[in-house]
Amino acid sequence: MSQQTPLHATHIAHKATMVSFAGFDMPVKYGSEKEEHFAVRNHVGLFDVSHMGEIVVKGTDATRFLSMIFPADISLMKPGQAKYTMLLNKDGGIIDDLLVYCRTDMDYMICANASNQERVYDTLVNISRNVEPLPHVRLLNESEHVAQVALQGPYAAQLVQERFDASLTELSYYHFTNFQWKDVTVTASRTGYTGEDGFEFYMPNMLAVDFWQHLTKDDGARPCGLAARDTLRLEAGMCLHGNDIDAQTTPLEAGLNWTIDWSDTRDFVGKKALLAQKEQGLEQRLRGFEVLGRGILRRDTPIYNGEQLVGRVTSGTMSPTLKKAIGLAYIQVGHHRFGTALEAELRGRRVPLKLCKIPFYKR
């Protein structure tokens, strides 16, 4: 039995096509996924992302605790800042990619992927019990109590101003703030997963339906489903955990080196393995590709250089904005240079493709 978000009945009432995703019954689209995609690129769309997990870390040692775990240096964060980072295993594999919100130096919230939130929580709890001296931290998995919606698109800030009388125009990218609506505190984070400007709002479950309706009514934001979310994030070159990154791939292979703080004075989980991988050299790299022939290359499609198998597709779609088939793939080092012409094998034929830089789309 799939879990439901607080907005489940709202989606059904709006005739959404529902699919099972990460253990939740989620809207994949409400009408045309292409129109939903362009609503976000050109106007503003609203996504229910309440399936995402929220884990709170509190205590006098919260900063020190998180700083010894994450590849990003959490001790450098200021209250009101959000940071994209990852939880790695000892081998440097990515257990999950996540956002860390610094509320104070004793109070953080972590937003994890739905399918990984339990693992993230359990891993953090385990670490907290096995380090010396024992850190003063309290870990709370609030996922079941917190709803999250993402308002994305060039008119997001304007719509918020209009509907909530809250000016978030000045809020910087990767920062967050709180505002009151109906006497309830809503957290607004200037982040997203679409490549457009926008906000991710966190709130108690009971506020979600009113909040959603307030943003979507009277030709406000267009409700958008997971199908549009996937084409938008892929055009923006953003990784999806479970597809493009997972516990068997490292941030170095995935091109997420920029998220890592390497300073000598600080250790983090997986650092030793990543340093060793750096030293030995990488065997594969995540690359964007553009299909030059005909066909959409889906996950696990093999990629060849002549007769040699050199890669596999991790995500692939038809880009509505570029009107081209695009995707991400792990490619063996040596064949991974931008511009390299390779071939995929699709339904018994060869389809030419070219490796290219990501993002495919920049606002």
Place this chain on the structure above:
Amino acid sequence: MSETIKASLKYTKEHEWVQDMGEYLRIGITHHAQDQLGDVVYLELPAPGDRIESGDTFGVVEIVKAVSDLYAPISGEVVAINAPLVDTPEVINTSPYDSGWMLEIKPDDKNSINDLMSAEAYKEFVENGA
């Protein structure tokens, strides 16, 4: 908005329609099929001269999230394909029975069209949640 089921056509359980053109048969997917699929973003068809075999796949339609096989309703030789449709597969959504036709075949046995569902039978099939 196109008709949801056309009385003059024959239908399959795979939600394809077949139109009797005399010597040839024209094939496409139904309104119900495109509605269930959603925005079609890619179409792959056989080439004229290729053979298609009843019950086997003859091509694919793709939406953002999925790939669906197209099943041949009747065996025969492909005599024509709707080439412009391959570059504008979204037409399948707006005109599944007209501009969205896919193939014309010369059937091995034209009488096999009588084995397919009538419009009435197909309507019932769809309404029973197929």
